[in-house]
Amino acid sequence: MGALGVVVGGATGGRGGGDGGGAAGHFPTAGAVAFPSADVRGRVVVLDPGHNGGNGAAAAQIARLVDAGGFQKECDTVGASTDDGYPEHAFTFDVANRAAALLRARGVTVVLTRTDDAGIGPCVDVRGRAAAEAHADLAVSIHADGGPPEGSGFHVIAPAHAPGAVNPGIVEPSARLAVRLRDTFAAATAEPPADYLRSQNGVVERSDLGGLNLSSAPKVFIECANMRNQADAARVTDPAWRQRAAEGIAAGILHFLAER
Ligand SMILES: [Zn+2]
Known part of the structure; x- marks a missing residue:
């Protein structure tokens, strides 16, 4: 709602159709994404990088059952990876830190649910309650999917x-x-909405995730791409693409904050 302010992202035009076009040729080319000019200093945001680097070696610990909002679920999971072995936990940690830097530059207080990429967990119930713990305005859990290899987005x-x-x-x-996040993420990255889900508009609703069920602040997950898809794998392993992903996430958060 506020006037458009700072525009971030240097990739204004000149990016060929080879990146981001994919199956949805009508989708816009990645470029600068607008940050609202509203004063968001002092607002509090939780960013939750999915999974953790130590989960793979701690099978028993992450398999223990925790409350997921009326039912029990595993504490955490190892997460996805590209076929070449780039793990989701490294992707989510990098994008979360890039988004955190962009938000902190605007005066937002950012709380990360984990501050390194070598630990175990935290469990989904802790992640779900993190926004309440931090008295946050909102939380975003950052992931990348392990979907069918022929699907992308x-x-x-x-x-x-x-x-x-x-x-x-x-x-x-x-x-x-x-x-908000869908629109800004699409604009920043030119990544199309996932084509392998029942919902084709880039937003799905779920009641099976403790990380959402246990949140008392507005919260969403973003699955930034499908790591099992070759074209998406090329994107998630590219630091420049991860920066645009972070810009898209930060812009969506800032727009939401500006409207409240
Ligand atoms: Zn994940």
């Missing part, structure tokens, strides 16, 4: 009403956050 997951969810009041604002 990104999607945002918003909370559906779940029996054990701690705050049904987050469903509506989280849906708005999801749309």
